[in-house]
Amino acid sequence: MTLTQLKYVLAVDTYRHFAAAAESCFVTQPTLSMQINKLEKELDVLIFDRNKHPVEPTVIGAQIIKQARTTMQEAKRIEELVKGSKGQVSGEFRLGIIPTVSTNLLPRFLRVVMEKYPEIELKIEELQTEQILEKLDRDQIDAGILATPLDKTGIIEKPLYYEPFMAYVPKGHRLENEDFVLHSELRLSDMLLLKNGHCFRDSVINLCASAFPDDHSNHKTLEFQSGNFETLIRLANNGFGMTLLPYLMALDLGEEERQFIKPIEHPQPTREISMIYSKVQLKISIIDLLAEEIQAQLPKKLLSPQAETVVNPKIDKKLAG
Structure with missing residues (x-):
């Protein structure tokens, strides 16, 4: 053998x-x-x-x-x-990352890491949460970046940052004249969502269900077989409702679209983004330096939870009914 x-x-x-x-x-x-x-x-x-x-x-x-x-x-x-033992930081490192994080996070740190650590061979794959967990279990990736907490046995969660949810309220919407969005105004029947499988979708459903528990008008919610926020923004601009975006996504919008971004009242809901890996993972030196470089490229206010509340990345069946 x-x-x-x-x-x-x-x-x-x-x-x-x-x-x-x-x-x-x-x-x-x-x-x-x-x-x-x-x-x-x-x-x-x-x-x-x-x-x-x-x-x-x-x-x-x-x-x-x-x-x-x-x-x-x-x-x-x-x-x-x-x-x-030799203090080497080199070799292949396989990283899975969820789509709602990758678009706006990868461009912020990839070039810096590649230039500072040319001996690390990064292999990055865009995956949904369940795929990341499965590939970690099968040792097909070394770490994943996704929304936590997951509370999975044998998995270590290393929080990277806390990203607020931002409301995208287009012209003509009932909330367009508000400076910020109240929790009670987050209605599922008025919310454009990502497709099933995206943890951001599940978080939005949890947030709406906890803020407005009597709103069960799911039939008005538009769901698309697409994982990108750009589609939701265009639909919102055409009068089909509002949507929620991660802070970094909102930050990267063009000037014209950024004018429709509104904060949500305090305590501001956030998602916790972490790097996860197996408890027996030995590429800790690479994990630590990646975490350090990622945090160095982010606004400092995202690095601690402060007064914000972390929204469950998995649908809470008690809330969602």
Whole structure:
């Protein structure tokens, strides 16, 4: 049994296709298949059911894959221990980040990190929260940036900043003449939302439900199969309601659109944005420097929660009804 064989097994489990797995490992399919066959003969079990399409692990195969993942993680940690002992900050770092954060956060810190730490090979993937958690569990990414708290066993949450929710109130809206938006004016029936799967959508639903619990007019809420705020802004400008935006998104709007941004009354609702990683993660030096560089590029007022309240990034069923 070799680490290479275990690597090939994990690749097949990930892609559920031998050809795709071989391509991801930069080997030919016959080479990959031969090594997996050798391992199966050595163990005297079938790891994969090749009659299924896509390929699926057998019952014992699933257990072997789970242990193989742990073994590969431990092997990688030996390398990280050596680098850490030498004070090296280098190597591949795989980062997942949710879409409602990536657009306005990545441009703020990426260039600085790449110029200061050219030895770090950053691989960044835009993922939704559940995908980040799944890939962390499967050791397919090293860390994720998303909205917290999550309170997941085995996961460490390192808060980066606290981002206020800002109201986008277009011309002609019932609130256009207000200097700020009251909590009681946050009505779900008047709110343009992102599609399912976005934690920002869930936070907005929680916020509206807690501020105006008697508003159950969900039928008036427009939902789009799109994950971008630009669409919501255009629809708001055309009279379809209002929307809420993260602070950094509002900050990056053009001058014409920024005039429609209004703060929400205190205590101002916020979302907590954190870097999350496994409790056994050894690339802590890279995680720490990334967190430091991110915070250095942000307005200082976002770095502590102060009097703001953090909104639950997952729908509170008690509030949402």
